[in-house]
Amino acid sequence: MGNLTLPLIDPASDRAVFKQISDHLRGEIEAGRLQPGDKVPSESQLIEHYGVARMTIRQALRELQSEGLTVAEHGRGVFVRSRPPVRRLGSDRFARRHRDHGKAAFIAETEGIGGKPSVDSIQVDETQAPADIGDRLSLGSDARVIRRSRRYLINGHPVETAVSYIPAEIARGTQISTPDSGPGGIYARLEELGHRLDHFDEDIRARMPTRDEARALKLPPGVPVFHLVRTAFAEGGRAVEVCDTVMSSDAYVLSYHLPAR
Incomplete structure (x- = not known):
């Protein structure tokens, strides 16, 4: 042996x-x-x-x-089992400095741990907002959204899937509605459109993956996922994006700075 x-x-x-x-x-x-x-x-x-x-x-x-x-x-x-480098999911990962350098959060943080980031399975369309997404975006029942689906990989290993929903009245006809959202990602494009980001709210829970999620992330039996739903708010309080994310739990550490005042 x-x-x-x-x-x-x-x-x-x-x-x-x-x-x-x-x-x-x-x-x-x-x-x-x-x-x-x-x-x-x-x-x-x-x-x-x-x-x-x-x-x-x-x-x-x-x-x-x-x-x-x-x-x-x-x-x-x-x-x-081979595992990707652990990406630390920190509270400052959407800091404006990353966008100012033309890098979306995933790219900036993955390169920071010495990994090679990539994105595939990109799909973009316009659709009616699902009820829960419409509620988070404070949209009417018949409102339309631009939906962006993609999968993130580190060193060729899938670690995360994400689906973003942006009000169509904001994103329709912009680079956000195309497969390549450009340097800095959709948050950089939102700010260029005048929606300067103010804060993000996140809800995170752990659960076992669905069959499709396990297949997309190439998860063996027994590996749970983090299910994270994030809402981005612009200055003035308007919700401008909801991102529904599923992450392989063994590829992430949740790490937050929490002020005591």
Whole structure:
């Protein structure tokens, strides 16, 4: 089994044998002796080492997969899951200085951690505002919005999907309604249109992903997501955008500066 030295089963333990085996392998991953992308010892190797039935080994391996630590590749084996660099989701990520330098928040922060940012699956259309979005934007029941959908990647690994809704009366016929929103992203375009941003409100909750979300973010079983809904307000109090975002939880740390006064 290469450089791995796995313990043996403790027959006196009241912990199930398959859980002891998953504990041993998890320990190797957490200690860095099994690195992202490394192949986990095969079923046959583990059977020989532990002297247990194949089903017991498969239970142990499924335990690791359910925790999002490993991925199984048909015909190749089980591998330690590769993860993107962790992006710190800070309270200043939408600071104007990023837009002044022609960079949207995702690009600026990803480059700040040494990652390579990219965006794909961009779709833009005009549609009637969903009821909850219309409420957040204080729009009438028949109001129209420009909807911008996209997926964000770090080093080619998908970490986030986002759908922005901007009142059509603001965005229709502008660069916001085209696939390429330009340097600094849609917030830079909103400010150029005279909607100087004042603050953002965010609601965040953790949940398990839907099947489509897991597929888009390439999430193995057991990995939850952060579901974040952000409303951008311009000076004067008008809501000018709502962004509905789903993020892979293991690619982000929520980090906020909270004044005590």
